Amino acid sequence: MQNFKAILDEIYADAKRAKEKGTVASYIPELAHVDENNFGIHLRTLDGFEYGVGNFDTIFSIQSISKVLALSKAMALIGESVWERVDVEPSGSPFNQLALLEIENGIPRNPLINSGAIVISDILLTHLKNPKEDFLNYVRELASDPNIYYNLEVARSEKNTGFKNYAAANLLKSFNNLVNPVDDVLDFYFHQCSIEMTxxxxxxxxxxxxxxxxxxxxxxxxxxxxxKRIIAIMLTCGFYDEAGEFAFEVGLPGKSGVGGGIVALLPNHFVITTWSPGLNKKGNSLLGMQALEQFTTKTKLSIF
Amino acid sequence: MQNFKAILDEIYADAKRAKEKGTVASYIPELAHVDENNFGIHLRTLDGFEYGVGNFDTIFSIQSISKVLALSKAMALIGESVWERVDVEPSGSPFNQLALLEIENGIPRNPLINSGAIVISDILLTHLKNPKEDFLNYVRELASDPNIYYNLEVARSEKNTGFKNYAAANLLKSFNNLVNPVDDVLDFYFHQCSIEMTxxxxxxxxxxxxxxxxxxxxxxxxxxxxxKRIIAIMLTCGFYDEAGEFAFEVGLPGKSGVGGGIVALLPNHFVITTWSPGLNKKGNSLLGMQALEQFTTKTKLSIF
Amino acid sequence: MQNFKAILDEIYADAKRAKEKGTVASYIPELAHVDENNFGIHLRTLDGFEYGVGNFDTIFSIQSISKVLALSKAMALIGESVWERVDVEPSGSPFNQLALLEIENGIPRNPLINSGAIVISDILLTHLKNPKEDFLNYVRELASDPNIYYNLEVARSEKNTGFKNYAAANLLKSFNNLVNPVDDVLDFYFHQCSIEMTxxxxxxxxxxxxxxxxxxxxxxxxxxxxxKRIIAIMLTCGFYDEAGEFAFEVGLPGKSGVGGGIVALLPNHFVITTWSPGLNKKGNSLLGMQALEQFTTKTKLSIF
Amino acid sequence: MQNFKAILDEIYADAKRAKEKGTVASYIPELAHVDENNFGIHLRTLDGFEYGVGNFDTIFSIQSISKVLALSKAMALIGESVWERVDVEPSGSPFNQLALLEIENGIPRNPLINSGAIVISDILLTHLKNPKEDFLNYVRELASDPNIYYNLEVARSEKNTGFKNYAAANLLKSFNNLVNPVDDVLDFYFHQCSIEMTxxxxxxxxxxxxxxxxxxxxxxxxxxxxxKRIIAIMLTCGFYDEAGEFAFEVGLPGKSGVGGGIVALLPNHFVITTWSPGLNKKGNSLLGMQALEQFTTKTKLSIF
Structure with a gap:
């Protein structure tokens, strides 16, 4: 068995020495004020090993990482019907997502881009009794931890600045790919993004x-x-315009969030989560990407 | 001097005989219920002649025709500054307006497409004291007629189905090309479209x-x-994807609305307005277009 | 009657004084080497008046101005059938013409953009016995002047650098909107553009x-x-992305070429041609545009 | 150790029973005439096992499968410099590849779409002494088999119908992302696609x-x-618009060709190749996809 502890300690030490830390997201004050020096990493293996270093126990805004859990809940609720309303293919360039949605008649490319996650939120809204409460409880159950909460300030800030999301949701609605009112769907969507976890x-x-x-x-x-379906989607669609790069550098399915978190996993082996708030130019955590690359290189545990 | 009266009577007789009347807009009930057999035409010349035939004195929803008057008010208020926020070029294909807006960084192609008119509404909202009241009074003043009103049912229906407009407005907002809240701007915009006139x-x-x-x-x-600026814009941008066709067939600057109205004019000569609720495939009044084409052919009064 | 001679002399004097002359096209050496100080203007009215000032009698590369004459010949040959293969609407933004062509299944937006003119060349190639010779003779006949020639150096240079045109032609071919071989069509097209006239x-x-x-x-x-059809197209499509601006500033149907020429006309009244090799940012002759704007302002002869 | 032989025999039997076989590519006669009843599968493991069933020893047109080998040769020749001219990200929808290329300034999204492979061909053309001969020898060397040839008829047919490829190559050239003449690059590219292998x-x-x-x-x-880099690209970009589906259904990096071949592999474990000429709607071999899905399901050997 590998000495995961030593490897994680080493990665942590390297991260603390890093000069380049990327740029903290600043479109809402709650994210802008996060200290860029935070760095945490946590590993859990299927056979019971667990270890964390640095700020692995500090909560942060999971943002788009929530999209995977929302998708998972939607699949649990309505199974394959999900794919009638959202596709499973990579989305290509991120700068013209509305154009793509318009050309493809309101069917988002995959559930891990914003428009796709908004459709998933609509599905959950229809099928959950108390959507916000039920979804939060779902996440708590998955994590076996009741101490997980929405950050209502973050949800409110997202709502006040999320014009592109409103544009996408209304476009989806115009194509009849939203059942519930736009405001309700986005309110729920912004709450999901606002969840804070370690x-x-x-x-x-x-x-x-x-x-x-x-x-x-x-x-x-x-x-x-x-x-397996979700893992395949994480692999091809989890990193916006950097999916190909991540597949090569890290070689794991994963999902990043603009709050600086990244979760990655090797099926039947382990889950690993990193947090470093500074982002690279493509919007993924700079040091998190490097840490995961180091991890798969050192452990030789990747899909390749 | 030409016998305008005889020509208009002839055009009216032809229109009443027409078998093909196009399709009445049906996206809101208030438009869907309009009788397709309505046909009106009214001419006013600069030298004082005036004549109307058919339902020229029946009110109908002016819809996008209002965009020209909104633009005119905006120019009266802030002059050339309008062009800092909206361009004056034709928009090409109508089916991917959001894509175009996205690529061109939130600057609408011209003030007569929806996204452009939304920006104009935002300008009016900023510069008018009581926007809805002031704008209605402006139209009444122009027409020298106090009996012009918003149709609040229409405004409400537009609001409930106007998801593409909400998408456009939010996209504009995300590019910082809306100053006022999206809901306020669109509420005002939908009111403008709901004006009823003969x-x-x-x-x-x-x-x-x-x-x-x-x-x-x-x-x-x-x-x-x-x-002149407004007339030039009507000429190149007044008929969505049929601007080129209209320039050729009719040879007049004009503007159509989905309610079936078309207004066209020859500078220094006349204004002519037609109303027939059935639309052709490109969304312009079928019989209205034909009537105007007949008018310029018979009178030889066009820009050519 | 107006004193056209005095007005043209005045415009010429202003043009000679202009500091800003725009930028001479440099993508082929034959255009790059043209002296930017050339300025010519020539007017011909329907009632027989004719006057030229400056370099109005010097030949220059007519480039895209030839597109109007090619269209005219195609209409003379096959009439309305032209419109089965090319549309008559403005094209919107010029930077993504291939994208537009791809989305619209190989039907160019109008015959005055490159892809449209390539389709027109294909039509001529099919219907003319000796295409190059016949077309040149057509132009000579129209101008009542046998001394008009292709510049073979220019045609060759265009061919060697015209990769976007090759891309467009091949895309048209892939949509079955070219009958003749791509190389033959483009060879003919580049010859047309290379015509030199005063x-x-x-x-x-x-x-x-x-x-x-x-x-x-x-x-x-x-x-x-x-x-009339051709004039309508010149009006809405003659100036690339500046059609709306030109309609307003000048108020005449016209066509510009990258060689610095502009021809504009008022139906039943006059034709006016300017030449100044420096281009503005949108690719139209800077001083030519200004000269035409002055002309319609001073003479009050425009479509408005 | 698994009984691969039994599993492959079973897959073969299922394939022979299949009613739906997809549609054989028909854009060139050489592909159109292939018998749709062909079905072959061949497995080679890293530890020396090898087995083939059905038409595993019949040559067919490898088409786009050649793109992986061309990329590999380019990387062997100039290493990481490849990535200065082509990206490594999935391309999204396939129907507007030229639009994407235009928007992204002539940098293809990845080396496994046509435009990307054309750039790779250009690189090889520059760095190989006798490009066609050298590349063929490279493939022969990799396969340890001198009996591999270009099909010159296929190369010629591709050339005569490959207008979209000519369009792409010329667009690349207009963005200065081709060094060699378009015709030379495409001639070489079409030869690569024409290679026949079992x-x-x-x-x-x-x-x-x-x-x-x-x-x-x-x-x-x-x-x-x-x-590893190449495998990562196969994983995210190897199946056009079906990359996400393939990742899920099969869970292996792979590459398909329009000739009906698919090659897939599990790093450090095995390579498997299938051939069945009928294609599904997305252009990948219908029975080949099913066979690979069965293989990873039965063997539980996938990246997941």
Whole structure:
């Protein structure tokens, strides 16, 4: 067995020495004020090993990482019907997402870009009794941790600045690909993005995807095939315009968030979560990407 | 002098005999329920002649025809500054307007497409004290007729179905090309579109454009250069994707609305307004287009 | 009657004083080496007046001005069938013409953009016995002047650098909108663009468009309706991305070429041609645009 | 150890029973005339096992499968410099590739779409002494088999119908992303696509990618990192608009060709090649996709 602890310590040490830390997201004050020196990493393996270094136990805004959990809940609720309303292919360039949506008649390319996640939110809104409460409880259950919350300030700020999301949602609505009112869907969507978790909690919550759909307490949340479907989407669509680069550099399915978090996993082996708020030019955590690249290089554990 | 009366009577007789009447707009109930057999035409010349036939005195929803009057008011208020926020070029294909807006960084191609008119609404909202009241009074003044009103049912229906307009407005907002809140701008915009006027009232209201900016009561509302600017925009951008066809078939600057109205004019000569609710495939009044084509052919009065 | 001579002399004097002259096209050496101080203007009216100032009698590369004459010949040959293969609407932004062509399944937006003119060349190639010879003779006939020639150096240079045109032609071919081999069509197209004429010759050649299809020697080359169709297209599509601006500033249908020439006309009144090699940012002759704007302002002869 | 033989036999039996076989490509006669009943599959593992069933020893047109080998040769020749001229990200929708190329200034999204492969051909043309001969020898060397040839008829047919490729190449040239003449680059490109190989030969030729760059005779053709780079690109970009679907259904990096071949591999484990000429709607071999899906399901050998 590998000395994961030593490897993670080494990665942490390198990260602390890094000069270039990227740029913290600044479109809402709650993200802009996060200290760029934060760096956390947490690993959980299928065979029970667990270890965290640095700020692995500090909460941060998970942002788009929530898209994977929302998709998972939607699949649990309505199964394959999800794919009638959203595709599973990479989206290409990110700068003209509305154009793409317009050309493709309101069917988002995949559930991990904003327009796709908005459709997923619409599905959840229809099928959950108390959408916000139920979804939060779902995340808590996955992570086996009741101490996970929405950050209402963040949700409110997202709402006040999220004009592109309003544009996308209204375009979806014009193509009849939203059932619920735009405001309700986006309110729920912004709440999902505002969830705050630690690296540790994220590793725990994503454990079920490496474990054929069964969470830490061994409850089945998805079938093995459904978990595999989500992992395949993370692999091809999880990193915006950097999916190809990430597949090569890191070689793991994963998902990043603008709050600086990245979760990645090797099916049947482990989940690993990093947090460093500074982003590279493509909007993914700079040091997080480097840490994951180091991890797969040193452990030789990747899909390749 | 030509026998305009005889020519208009002839055109009216032809229109009543027409088998193909196009398709009445059906996206909101208020438009869908309009009787397709309505046909009105009204002419007013600069030298004082005036004549109407058919339903020229029946009110209908002026819809996009309002965009010209909104533009005119905006130019009266802030002059050339309008062009810092909207361009004056034709927009090409209509089916990907959001894509175009996205590529061109939130600057609409011209003030007569929806996104451009939304920016104009934002300008008016900023510079008018009581926007809805003031704008309605402006139209009444231009037409020398106090009996012009918003149709609040229409405004409400537009609001409930206007998702593409919400998408456009939010996209504009994301590019910082809207100052006021999206909802306020669109509420005002939908009210403008809901104005109801007769052919006669429209001819009267647009008279100032053929008359170097001076309305029927000889009040100056624009400079001659400003009126010319608006006429040039009507010529190149007034008919969505049929601008080229209209320039050829009719040879007049004009503007159509989805309610079936068309206003056209020859500078220094006349204004003519037609109304027939059935639309052709490109969204312009079918019989209205034909009537105007007949008019310029018979009178030989066109820009050519 | 106006003192056209005095007005043209004045315009010429102003042009010679101008500090800003724009930038001479440099993508082929033959254009790059033209002296930017050239300025010519020539007017011909329907009632027989004619006057030229400056370099109005110097030949220059007519470039895209040839597109109007090619269209005219195609209409003379096959009439309305032209419109089965090319549309008559403005093209919107010029920077993504291939994208537009791709989306619109190989039907160019109008015959005055490159892809449209390539389709027109294909039509001519099919219907002319000796395409290059016949087309040149057509232009000579229109201008009543046998001394008009292709510049073979220019045609060759265009061919060696015209990769975007090759891309467009091949795309048209892939959509089955070219009958003849790509190389043959482009060879003919580049020859057309390479024609050299003086302002005087251009005014003479375009005379038939202001004269209901009848050229200087009163030979009918088009019907009145066909001439009107071409004029309508010049009005809405003649100036790339500056059609709206030109319609306002100048108020005449016209066509510009990258060689610095502009021809404009008022139906039933006059043709006017300017030449100044420096271009503005949108690719139209800077001083030529200004000269035409002055002309319509001073003479009050425009479509408005 | 698994009973691969039994599994492949089973897959073969299922394929022979299949009613739906997809549609054979028909844009050139040489492909159109291939018998749709052909079905071959061949497996080679890193530890020396090898087995083929059906028409695994019949040659077919490898088409786009050649793009991977061309990329590999380019990386062997100039290393990371390749990425200055082509990106490594998925391309999204395939129907507007020229639009994408235009918007992204002539940098193809990845080397496995046509425009990207054309750039790679240009690189090879510059760096190989006798490009066609050298490249063929490279493929022969990789496969340890001198009996591999271009099909000159196919190359000629591709040339005569490949207008979209000519359009792409000329567009690349207009952006200065082709060094050599368009015709030379495409001639070489069409030759590459015309190579004919058997499933067995393809498995052998691609062996080096699963084996850290070392071919069957243990010659190093790429570094381990370079092989990994190519595998990552196959994973995210190998199946046009079906990359996401393939990642999920099959879970292997791979590449398909319009001739009906698919090669897929699991790093450090095996290469598998299928051939069935009928294509699904997205242009990938219908039965080949199904066979690979069965293979990874039955063997549980995938990247997940």
């Amino acid at each position: 690296c540790n909690q994220i590793s725990d919550a994503f454990f079920f995807l490496t474990n054929k759909g069964n969470c830490l307490t061994n409850t089945a949340h998805l079938t093995g095939a459904q978990a | 052919c006669n009232q429209i001819s009267d209201a647009f008279f100032f454009l053929t008359n170097k900016g001076n309305c029927l009561t000889n009040t100056a509302h624009l400079t001659g250069a400003q009126a | 302002c005087n010759q251009i005014s003479d050649a375009f005379f038939f468009l202001t004269n209901k299809g009848n050229c200087l020697t009163n030979t009918a080359h088009l019907t009145g309706a066909q001439a | 499933c067995n030969q393809i498995s052998d030729a691609f062996f080096f990618l699963t084996n850290k760059g070392n071919c069957l005779t243990n010659t190093a053709h790429l570094t381990g990192a370079q092989a």
